[in-house]
Amino acid sequence: MTAAPSGPAFSVHDIPFSAHGSWFGISPVLAEKTRAEDLHLVSHQNGMHAVLRLVPLDAATGDRAETRVEATPGLLSWTGANGRIDLAYESPDTVRVHGRGLGLRVTAAANALTPFSGTYFYRDPVDGAHTFTSYETGRRYRITVLSGTVADVDGSQALGAGERGLTVAAGADGSWEVAVEELDSARLPFRSSAAFDEVMEAARESFAQFVDTVAPWRSAATPAAELAAYVVWSATVRPAGLVTRPAVLMSKHWMDKVWSWDHCFNALALAPGCPGLAWDQFALPFDHQDDSGALPDSVTHSEVLYNFVKPPIHGWAFGHLRRRLPEPLTPAQLTEAYDRLTRWTDFWLTARRAPGAALPHYQHGNDSGWDNATTFDPGRLAVTADLAATLILQLDELARLAGELGFPDDARRRTETADAMQAALLDELWDGERFLSRPAHGGARAPSASLLDLMPIVLGDRLPAKVRDWLAERIEAHLTAFGLATEHPGSPHYEPDGYWRGPIWAPATVLIEDGLRRAGHERLADEISARFRALCETSGFAENFDALTGQGLRDRAYTWTASSYLLLARDHHRRADAGTDATVARPASDDPPTRPARGPAQR
DSSP states (O other): OOOOOOSOOBOTTTSOBOOTBOSEEEEEEEETTEEEEEEEEEEOTTSOEEEEEEEEEETTTOSBOOEEEEEETTEEEEEETTEEEEEEEEETTEEEEEEESEEEEEEESOOEEOSSSSEEEEEOTTTOOEEEEETTTSOEEEEEEEESEEEEEEOTTOOEESOOEEEEEOOTTSEEEEEEEEESSOOSOOOOOOOHHHHHHHHHHHHHHHHHHHOTTOOTTOTTHHHHHHHHHHTEEOSBTTBOSOEEOSOSSSOOSEETTHHHHHHHHHTTTOHHHHHHHHHGGGGGOOTTSOOOSEEETTEEEOSSOOOOOHHHHHHHHHHHSSSOOOHHHHHHHHHHHHHHHHHHHHTTSOTTOSSOOBSSHHHHTOTTOGGGSSOSSEEOHHHHHHHHHHHHHHHHHHHHTTOHHHHHHHHHHHHHHHHHHHHHHBOSSSBOBEETTOOOOBOOSBGGGGGGGGGGGGSOHHHHHHHHHHHHHTBOSSSBOSBOTTSTTOOTTOTTSSOBOHHHHHHHHHHHHHTTOHHHHHHHHHHHHHHHHHHOBOSEEOTTTOOEESOSBOHHHHHHHHHHHHHHHHHHHHTOOGGGGSOTTOOOOOOOOOOTTOO
């Protein structure tokens, strides 16, 4: 019945099957470190919740059928010896499921129903649909049988423990079809004039248009571009709850939030092809900026958290966003950005600078985005070089904006503050060979083996030549065959799966690669870009990667990783066309350039 699927194939064990705008996906991943044998409908409203279990059945015996699950952007299929089941999104809140030769059992994921948890099940007398009501998501899930028969129903209107669900079997023509909807309270009975093949083709075309818009430059030299685009496309949700705009979640696994620096990388990847969506990504956390000027730590469907913040990379990101957008921002957008960036910058200059201090501080490693980096081992409240560096870039961007908007006094004041902060950075935290950190309450400066201490390279040619050359040399010592280790591999604190104590991360890669280019170290920047792109092409778009093996770690469908690949791949393509990327002249099999390690802690 169905046409051959197209687009990149992927494993649902790594990447959920979903669609642009939807708040749910189809996946066996039910929570961090929790995988089920069967695929589930997993919703991200009110958190991550497995709602429905989807079990293919042998049509002859009624037992669970052994099937092979295959997924492409427009179609998810269970294929068994005697038949297949296909699933496609008709709209962000509705999937159509068609089967031939196999039946389908749809049950509540949780057997227990209490007054506060679980899923209630009933058949609606208005339209005859079978409906599940989830306490966890606060939504309803309506199953409308379009063809075939309902062979079995269990647990309708039942309370307490027990299985709740229905079995769908073939009709006279040997096939069946249902629609599954996620809805709030009520809507008209389900009707659709589209055949299943038309639904599948429309879903395929929706993604095809997106990838053509986001990555028109892709080629055989960028083999992961389509899958990267799918990770971003499928993790995008429509506005709902506290999410004020269309939003790219970090993942439709358990990292189902927008954190207030992750969003910058998604915005930059989307900017050339989807400028409206890119602007929404940049602006969303600012919609929740508090009275102090602070951005929230994260935003998701039903919560906004303010207990931590994230680093002020937004000036850096805004400058790059403007350069990547196909059309200039409007005066209203520039004014809005200026006002919001002003408040965010002033938060760091007031709420995060101790009396008499020239440099701001973090209250915890979480504020930096590098939660457990060894930079914070001497003290969680820390004055660090990376914070000063990103804030200097933000002050520079504010100065440029102030000049454009006709505020020359503000422009001069922001530039003076940036220059004074850089002078303090070099005077207080640079020891002649490296940047150090110190406790915010005072105390001795300390080095670490963390890549975080080398992040001032983001200042590029703003730094003195000797400083940026030293930083480049130390950064190169962190470069493994797969990319930049966030803790030097020779450090006694290095951990293969230690979060920010070793693994390779996308944001650090992109920020450092950009800073090295502006610092005049293009060869090293090219090398870092090439190794990260190759890593993604081999290991996918994980939250982070083992720096010594390249294995993907933690959440395996992370959008800032996918977006970072798209950023680096697009820029490499443009440099290759211009003949300015050093890596294009070297065989792909060459080993990375190496330098002797400077010692575990580079002390």
